Amino acid sequence: MKTMLNVALPKGRLGEKVYNMFDQAGFPCPSILENSRKLIFENEECGVRYFWVKPSDVAIYVERGAADVGVAGKDILLEYNPDVYELLDLDIGKCRMAVAAKKDFRDDQQKTLKVATKFTNIAQRFYASMGRDIDIIHLNGSIEIAPILGLTDVIVDIVETGTTLKENNLEVIDTIVPISARLIANKSSYKFKNQQIDKIVSDIAKQMEGKND
Amino acid sequence: MNTGNVPMKSEERISLLLRALYEQYGYAQYKMSKFEEYDLYVSNKDFLISDSVITFTDTNGKLMALKPDMTLSIVKNTKDAAGTLSKVYYDENVYRVSKGTHSFKEIKQVGLECIGDLDAYSLYEVLMLAAESLQSISGECVLDISHLGILSGVLESLGVSEDVQNDLLRCMGEKNPHELTAICKANAIQDEDIDLLKALISLYGTPKEVLPKLAALLQGKIDEALLKNFTEILEAFQGSPLQSMLRIDFSVVSDMHYYNGIVFKGFVKGIPDSVLSGGQYDKLLQKMNRKSGAIGFAVYLDLLERMEESSKDFDVDILLLYTEGTTLSNLRDAVARLSARGDRVMVQRAVPEKLRARQVMKLTNGEVELLEDNA
Numbered sequence: 001m002k003t004m005l006n007v008a009l010p011k012g013r014l015g016e017k018v019y020n021m022f023d024q025a026g027f028p029c030p031s032i033l034e035n036s037r038k039l040i041f042e043n044e045e046c047g048v049r050y051f052w053v054k055p056s057d058v059a060i061y062v063e064r065g066a067a068d069v070g071v072a073g074k075d076i077l078l079e080y081n082p083d084v085y086e087l088l089d090l091d092i093g094k095c096r097m098a099v100a101a102k103k104d105f106r107d108d109q110q111k112t113l114k115v116a117t118k119f120t121n122i123a124q125r126f127y128a129s130m131g132r133d134i135d136i137i138h139l140n141g142s143i144e145i146a147p148i149l150g151l152t153d154v155i156v157d158i159v160e161t162g163t164t165l166k167e168n169n170l171e172v173i174d175t176i177v178p179i180s181a182r183l184i185a186n187k188s189s190y191k192f193k194n195q196q197i198d199k200i201v202s203d204i205a206k207q208m209e210g211k212n213d
Numbered sequence: 214m215n216t217g218n219v220p221m222k223s224e225e226r227i228s229l230l231l232r233a234l235y236e237q238y239g240y241a242q243y244k245m246s247k248f249e250e251y252d253l254y255v256s257n258k259d260f261l262i263s264d265s266v267i268t269f270t271d272t273n274g275k276l277m278a279l280k281p282d283m284t285l286s287i288v289k290n291t292k293d294a295a296g297t298l299s300k301v302y303y304d305e306n307v308y309r310v311s312k313g314t315h316s317f318k319e320i321k322q323v324g325l326e327c328i329g330d331l332d333a334y335s336l337y338e339v340l341m342l343a344a345e346s347l348q349s350i351s352g353e354c355v356l357d358i359s360h361l362g363i364l365s366g367v368l369e370s371l372g373v374s375e376d377v378q379n380d381l382l383r384c385m386g387e388k389n390p391h392e393l394t395a396i397c398k399a400n401a402i403q404d405e406d407i408d409l410l411k412a413l414i415s416l417y418g419t420p421k422e423v424l425p426k427l428a429a430l431l432q433g434k435i436d437e438a439l440l441k442n443f444t445e446i447l448e449a450f451q452g453s454p455l456q457s458m459l460r461i462d463f464s465v466v467s468d469m470h471y472y473n474g475i476v477f478k479g480f481v482k483g484i485p486d487s488v489l490s491g492g493q494y495d496k497l498l499q500k501m502n503r504k505s506g507a508i509g510f511a512v513y514l515d516l517l518e519r520m521e522e523s524s525k526d527f528d529v530d531i532l533l534l535y536t537e538g539t540t541l542s543n544l545r546d547a548v549a550r551l552s553a554r555g556d557r558v559m560v561q562r563a564v565p566e567k568l569r570a571r572q573v574m575k576l577t578n579g580e581v582e583l584l585e586d587n588a
Contacts, residue, residue, distance in 0.1 A: 065485025083312075083486070085464065089391035187487065188480045190388075191355040191460065194417070 005048050005196045008062060008070030010055035014093045014181060018071045019050065021090070025203035047196065059084065059184065068189035069197060074179045075158055079119045084184045087201050091208060093181040095160040097122060099174040102147050105154070107173075116146035117156040126156070126176045144168045223350075223517040224321060228304055230349040231323045231512060235302040238342060240325050243301040249286050251276040257285055260471050260497060265310045267317055279308040284326060284509060288498060291328045293505045298329035324491070324511030328498075331506035333442065336475060336493065337449045339508045343477060343491055344455040346512055351520065353482035355458055358420075359465035360443045361472045361492070366435035367409065373400050378469075381410065386466040388414050409434065413463045420447040423461040446475065471497045477510070481520070488516050527587070530556035532570035534563070534584070536577070543579045551581070 009015040029043035061067040063082040302325035311318035347354035384393035479489030491510020573585035
């Protein structure tokens with residue numbers, strides 16, 4: 001029996017783009033494109049099994065070996081710091097992790113800065129590197145309203161186009177790190193499914209070079 | 214008493230195999246108390262896998278810790294003696310924060326340390342025992358080997374700060390060429406050196422495949438003696454069945470403040486984490502003002518649970534039910550008869566919830582009657 005390569009794809013548009021890259025790299029699984037509620041798709045002939053998972057869970061599936069490879073945003077990798085290989089920057093799903101505040105915000109360095117974010121670790125590391133004392137308020141969504149309601153001074157969040165910020169009268173005051181989707185692999189799987197993983201990495205890298213030319 | 218049909222967990226079976234293996238090469242078992250003075254860990258915090266330690270105050274007021282690591286205690290208790298080596302192994306529990314639960318966990322660890330006047334043979338022997346240890350766990354295993362002396366030689370030659378070197382080392386550990394390139398560009402590292410670092414990241418294969426490429430890549434870049442020493446040790450595996458499981462992989466990295474030579478990690482198919490980790494840590498001894506060198510490794514037996522074959526089909530072979538009024542001697546004789554066949558017999562008055570028994574029997578008037586056969 002052929003060894004199956006388990007691939008965790010992030011649900012959504014990004015995942016579909018990623019699937020196309022895997023498809024072109026010689027790991028097709030047409031059933032995945034059918035409109036269904038199924039989460040797992042297999043192509044035994046090509047030795048590949050895809051599954052859709054919540055984007056923020058991809059790294060966990062890969063770190064714990066349920067998936068051999070997967071695609072996760074750099075934001076998730078920086079926040080959870082999973083013990084995985086980060087083999088390729090796919091150059092898609094591009095955005096940035098940024099600090100934003102109300103347009104009239106004046107930073108008073110003598111006060112503890114109140115920060116609302118979903119990305120506690122990233123925010124903590126960023127301000128620790130500047131020696132700034134902060135108070136982190138962890139929120140799970142609609143982070144933008146925190147400074148408007150006076151809950152916090154700033155937010156640390158992903159900014160793609162900046163439209164949501166603009167509509168809420170906020171602006172980016174600092175960029176922490178650029179974000180894009182990364183191809184990650186489980187360290188143990190890399191040893192035992194090396195040929196398959198190497199083929200995916202080199203084929204996708206070639207596709208990207210082709211696009212950049 | 215016959216212990217033949219007691220199912221042994223992988224963890225127990227492998228711990229016995231490893232102990233026998235280490236004894237065979239003259240390593241002596243090192244037994245020690247579960248506690249150590251906390252001071253030892255404070256001064257070597259970065260050497261520990263996780264820096265959280267369970268502490269308590271002893272009756273004499275001293276701050277003590279439940280051991281999070283065995284190596285530091287062993288190193289502390291050995292003495293330098295020119296020309297000789299202390300060879301010890303241990304099979305103990307350590308207490309560390311588990312990555313998954315973020316809470317303290319008792320972890321069973323078997324490992325060995327070779328401390329003293331190290332030479333090529335002693336390095337080879339420890340590497341060979343690490344490979345043999347993996348083989349005892351599973352036939353499908355890989356020992357990834359790297360050399361921190363070589364890596365730090367390359368990083369130091371770049372002329373960048375220690376922080377940048379550490380960032381580059383992290384990228385090597387992640388096999389992350391894109392971030393490595395970005396860091397290099399930000400620090401004005403030359404393209405030729407970037408290519409060398411990227412080539413080191415992508416090198417992966419058996420010593421036979423990789424050593425010639427490595428020699429070509431590193432020519433004139435590092436102290437030649439380092440590569441010669443690395444090559445000599447790996448070539449000693451020629452002709453051994455262990456040779457096919459060795460891989461050179463520079464993504465195996467450790468703290469350069471403690472480790473200086475060969476470092477390695479062992480992987481077994483079916484387990485997502487490395488089950489074995491070790492390396493040469495002469496710098497730890499130097500920090501302790503010692504002259505000796507040291508190399509060792511640990512096998513994390515708690516991870517082997519994942520390898521257990523499918524869970525047992527039945528909790529017991531025979532569930533023997535009896536009713537009130539059954540005489541004690543009748544019951545005793547029936548159990549003796551049934552268990553003499555080698556079956557696991559559980560005696561109950563009613564069927565316990567969720568118990569899976571291969572056969573359910575009932576004892577009535579001294580006679581055993583079969584009620585259910587689930588085999």
